[in-house]
Amino acid sequence: MQRLGYTPMPWQRYVWDVALEVNPATGILAYRDVGLSVPRQQGKTQGLLAVKVHRAAAWRRQRIVYAAQTRTMARERWEDEFWVTIEASRLARRFVARKANGHEAIIHRNTRSKIGITSNTERAGHGPPLDLGVMDEYFAHEDDRLEQAFSPAMLTRPMAQLWWASAGGTEKSVPLNKKRQQGRAMIEELWRTGIHPRSAYFEWFAPDELPRDDPATWRVSLPALGFTVTEDIIQAELEKLDPGEFDRAYLNRTRKATPPPDPNVPKATWPGLVDRESKANTDVALALDVAQDRKTASIAAACRRPDGRIHLEVIAHRPGTDWVVPAMARLHRLWSPVAVAVASSGAPAASLIDDLVAAGIDVPKDRAKPERGDLAVMRSGDVMEACGQLADAMNQGTVRHLDQVPLTAAVNGARTRRVGDAWTLDRTNSLADISPLAAATFARWALVIRGPHVLEDYDIADSFA
Template sequence: MERLGYTPMPWQRYIWDVALEINPETGVFWHRTVGLSVPRQQGKTQLLLAVKVHRAQAYKRQRIIYAAQNRSMARERWEDEFWATIEVSRLARRFVIRKANGHEAIIARSTRSRIGITSNTETAGHGPPLDLGVMDELFAHIDDRLEQAFSPAMLTRPMAQLWWASAGGTEKSVPLNKKREQGRALIEELWRTGVHTRTAYFEWFAPEDMPRDDPATWRAALPALGHTVTEDVIRAELETLDPAEFDRAYLNRTRKAAPPPDPNIPRSTWPGVVDKASKPVPGSVALALDVSQDRQRAAIAAASLLPDGRVHLEVVAHRPGTDWVVPAMARLHRLWQPVAVAVASAGAPAGSLIDDLIAAGIDVPKDKAKPQRGDLAVMRSGDITEACGQLADAMRQGTLVHLDQVPLTAAVTGARTRRNGDAWTLDRTKSLVDISPLCAATFARWALVIRGPHVIEDYDIADSFA
C-alpha cells in the first residue's frame, strides 16, 4: 500500500493481519471468506486495491476479479481509480494494462497474474478457476447471484478467497443485510466458543441508541477519523445531510423507509416530551409487562408520578424470549414495591404469564374495590382501550415524559392501531415493529392512574390529566 502511495491506517493493518493469516499446518490462507462493513470514505477502496495488488505480485498466474454495483461502475473504478493509482505509483513498471472491452486486465509482468472485472450477473466469474473474488458495494446487489457464480470457480484453488465490502444500505439491500446478520452471529459464536470459522468478519457501525451528533459516536463508527477524516468535516456533513442518509453513510446504519403515520398516535409530539434527566420517584411507581405477538421478545416498563404532576415512562427491560420476564418482574416487585403490576388478560400474548406471576407472589386483589400496593392489575379489553386513549391524550397535552429510549421510540414510530367500537387500540399484528415496549409503557401508566389513588398518599388523579 505504501508503494501505491498511501499510508496504511491502523484499522486497515488490522484487517490484513487477520484476513491474510496463514494456517501453519497447510500453508494456505485460514479464511476463505472476508466480509467488511464500514462507513463511506474510510479507505475501503485503497484497502481492497492493496489486497488485489499484493495477490497479483505474490503469487503466479492468479485470476483476480472485481465486481461493483454493475459492470459499468466496476469498469470506471478499475480504470479511473485502480489503474490511475498504479500508473503513478512506484509499482507502475511492474504492471501493464489491457483495456479491450470484455477482456480488461491489469497484468503483473513477473507473475502474469491478472486483475479483471465482471458484471453482476449469474454468469459472472464463469470460466477459468478464480483465486480472488472481490464484491464491492454490496448494498446495491439485489441477490446472491454473484457469490453463487464466484464460489464454484474457487473450488479447486487452495489459496482462494472471496472478499465482500460495503457501507450500509437500505431495507432492500437483502444480500448485505443477510451478510451483516450472519457476520454478527459468527462473532457472537466466537465469543461463546472460542472457535474460529473460515470466515473473517469486520464491521464498524453505531447502534441506534448512540446519538448521531456525539463525537464519541463518530469515533466508534469511523475508523479513519483522525487519519484522513476530521470531526469538523463530519460535523459539516451532519448539518447538511438528511439524518437518515447521514446515519447510512457515516454511522453505517441500514436506512429504513419512513413508515406512514397512524392517525391515532400523535408521534409528532413524542420528541417534545423527552427528558433524559427524568427519574422515577420511589413509592409512586407502577410496573407492567407485555409480550410480542410471536413471543420472540418481551418488555417490562415503569410509570411514575413526578412532583410536577407529569408521568415518567421508562422501559426497564426489552429482551428476547419470555422465560426471563416473571423472575425479573418478581425481583422488581421486591425492590420497588410498586403501586401495581399490570398485564393484559388471557386474550393477549402476555396473558399466559398471569398464573406464573401469581405463583411468584404477585397476587390479584382480594377485594377489587380495595386493591393493595403491589397487587396484580389484569387488564380487560375495555381497560386496554382506555389506556391507549389516555396515553394519546397525554402525548398531545405534554403530561408525560420519557428518556427517548430506542425500543420505546421505535415502537411509537412503528405502531399501528385498529378500531375497537368507536375507539381504538394498539394492533400488534399490523404494527411495523415489536410494540411490546409501548404496550408495557401504556399499561404501566394506566395502572398508575387507576390504582395510584388507592395506595399513594396525596395522589391527585387530576394531575395525570393536567
C-alpha cells in the same frame, strides 16, 4: 500499499493482518471468505486494490476478478482508478494493461497473474479457475448470483478467497443485509465458542441508539476519521444531507423507508416530555409486556410526582421471557406497588399470569375492591382505554420520561389498529419492539385506575393536571 502511493491506515492494516492470516498447520489462508462493511470514503477502494495487487505479485498465474454494481462501473473503476494508480506508482514497471473490451486485464510481468473485471450476472466468473474474487459495492447487488457464479470456480484452488465489500444499503439490499446479519451472528458465535470459522468479517457502524450529531458516534463508525477525514467535514455533511442518507453513508446504517406517521400516537410531543431528573417515588404501579415474537419483554413503572404529572420509566427490557416473573416478584417485594398490570385477551404476556399468581402476586378477590399489590388483569376494553389515556396525556403534557432508548424507540416505531371507533397498539405492524411502550401505557393505566382504591391520599384530578 506504500508502493502504490498510499499510507496504510490502522483499520486497513487490521483487516489485512486478519484476513490474510496463514494457517501454520496447512500453509494456506485461514479464511476463505472475507466480508467488509465500512462507511463511504474510508479507504475501502485503496485497501481492496492493495489486496489484488498483493495477490498478483505474490503468487504465479493468479486469476483475480473484480465486480461492482455493473460491468460498466467495474470497467470505469478498473481503468480510471486501479490502472491509473498502478501506472503512477513505484510498481508501474511490473505491470502492463490490456484494455481490449471484454478482455481487460492488468497483468504482472513476472508472475503473469491477471486482475480483470466481470459483470454482475450468473455467468460471471465462468471459465478458468478463480483465485481471488472481489464483489464491491455489494449494497447494489439484487441477489446472490455473483457469489453463486464465483464460488464454484474456486473449488480447486486451495488459496482462493472471495471478498465482498460495501457501505450500508437500503431495505432493498437483501444480499448485503443478509451478509451483515450473518457476519454479526458469526462474531457472536466466535466469542461464545472460541472456534474460528473459515470466514472473516469486519464491520464499522453506529448502532441506532447513538445520536447521529455526536462526534463520539462518528468515531465509532468512521475508521478514517482523523486520517483522511475530519470532524468539520462530517459536520458539513450532516448539515447538508438528508438524515437517512447521512446515516447510510457515514454511520453505515441500513436506510429504511420512512412510513407515514401513525395518526394515533402523538410522537411529536415525546421530546418535549423529557425530564432526565424525574424520579420514581414509593407509590408506583408496575406493568409488564412481551413482544409478539417473545424475543424480548419489558417491565415499566408509573408514579405520580409532587407536581401532579406522571413519571414513566422502563425498569427492565431484556431478551426472552424467563426472567420476567422472578424480576417482577422481586420488585413486588421491594416496592409494594399500587398494582401490577398485565394484558389478557390474547396478549403475549397473558401466558405469564398464572406464574405471577404462583409467585405471590394475587388477583383481587373482588375486582371492585382490589388491595395494594394485586394483579390488574386488563381486558380488551381496558387496553384500549389505556392507549387513549396515554395519547391524551402526551398531548396535554401530563407525563414525563427519562428519554430511555427502548421506550423512545417504541414510541417512534409504534403503529396502531382500529377496534370499533377506538384503537389499540399493533404489535404486528409496528416498526420496533413496542413492549416498553405497552408496559408504560399499562403502568400508567394501573396507577390512574387502581390509585383511588389503594392510596388514601390519591387525588385522581392530579393525573390530569
